[in-house]
Amino acid sequence: MNTDSKGARPPLVDIGVNFHSAQLASMTSPLLARAKAAGVAQILATGTSLASSRLALDLAKANPGVVFATAGVHPHGAKSHDTATFRELIELWKCPEVVAVGECGLDYNRNFSTPQAQRTAFEQQLSMAVETRKPLFLHCRDAFTDFHDMLAPVVADGARGVVHCFTGNRAEAEAFLEMGLDIGITGWVTDLQRGQALRAAVPALPLDRLHLETDAPYLFPKNSGARRGHNEPANLPWVAAGVAELMNREVDEIIQACTANSRRMFNLPGT
Template sequence: MENKIIDIGVNLMHRSYNQDREQVVERAAANGVTPLVITGTSLRNSVEAARYAGRLPGKLYSTAGVHPHDAKSCTDATMKQLKQLAAQPQVVAIGECGLDYNRDFSPRDVQRKWFAEQIDLALEQDMPLFLHEREAFSDFIATLKEQSVQKAVVHCFTGTLPELKAYLEMGFHIGITGWICDERRGKHLKELVRMIPLDRLMIETDGPFLTPRDLKGKPQDGRNEPAFLPHILQTVSRCIGKPVEEVAKATRKTSEEFFGL
């Protein structure tokens, strides 16, 4: 593929990559996927992601944040440390942060408190937000509106038409994963993706999770990785009826401008 594409969300510090992390990055580049944005999901994970990304400037970037599952571990000291991470050049967004009422691994009031704190940090640092929402749309959108958030990407969007419209009306970007390749759960996404303007659309693997269900020659361990992003790109291109090269070029430009790469 002539145009390189960007994976805006890969959990590269996940333990499943411990044995071959460098090879994963190399395989991605060999398949035209570079740079990668490593997702930070806890303070410790964000520190590790920033450290690893710092080893390969221009090829790796990272986010710094606390996922709602880990909100229960947040303190004021956590926010101070996230602020220090945000000052590093390879750290390009605050997150993954948001609300998750599906698992409730952290109490909902605690999730809301630290989500709002991370929004404040992003606004203070003039950085974009990398967002997570699951079964919490009403509180999620209310918090974002209350704090007048303008620059954000809703990572791994799997929601409804009204939710998509609300995000687009707020000027948000949308991240599409291999969920769209699932003929069972992702059928509605094939329709909705047509509504996302190319200057708001980004693609991601969310590896090691969400391996495209229709991927030929899937790895035996089922692990997803950035090298599979072209498969997601092809599915998205087919759904919106545009050439792969055009969508590749557009999503790359959109990602570069959003994250300031």
């Protein structure tokens, strides 16, 4: 695939990169350079804890117009979410560089935090999405029913957001879409073994509700024909290619639509 940004391909937006991860933490400058060369114009640095949310904000401030931050507590870390953490997150959500509340949600797959702790942290972050009017950057794994039930009233109150790294089936996707949420697609869509449910769902999803993301350093796209040991934003064109193939559309059409969706959802600059 030609990922030369000098071509006619429209710019990409990667809505989920874990710059704070051990695999990427020391590589920010080359990651951003390679992303730019691949046509990735804007990136959301994911905050999954108070510490990583601060780092995401610092990165956004250092790269204005290119990197933006999310701030929140991932369900894995919900057990350490307390009043002091919440107060500090409130201050982060006031910053214009922080464009979303999260990564937040429920994860009953590993239960690194108890389901009750997860629900408590999630509920507080949901309330702040309504108050701040910033979109939610959402995580759901093996917790569809509780997740859906907790989101329904806040979406009815005006909250909006993206179910990040969606790996579920068509029925779950349609339930989120009907509620008013958008869907984030990662390299999972290129996995012919684990990604079958998602691959079956994608052709039926409306293009104006989809977003592209790498979730780097995770979920390296299988269709790239190579593996470097970690994923990175420069690989986002391969995610777009995977979606385009399943939807029987041109890659540029997928990119243009998803970029417009992401810029609209997160209030990013650009046309």
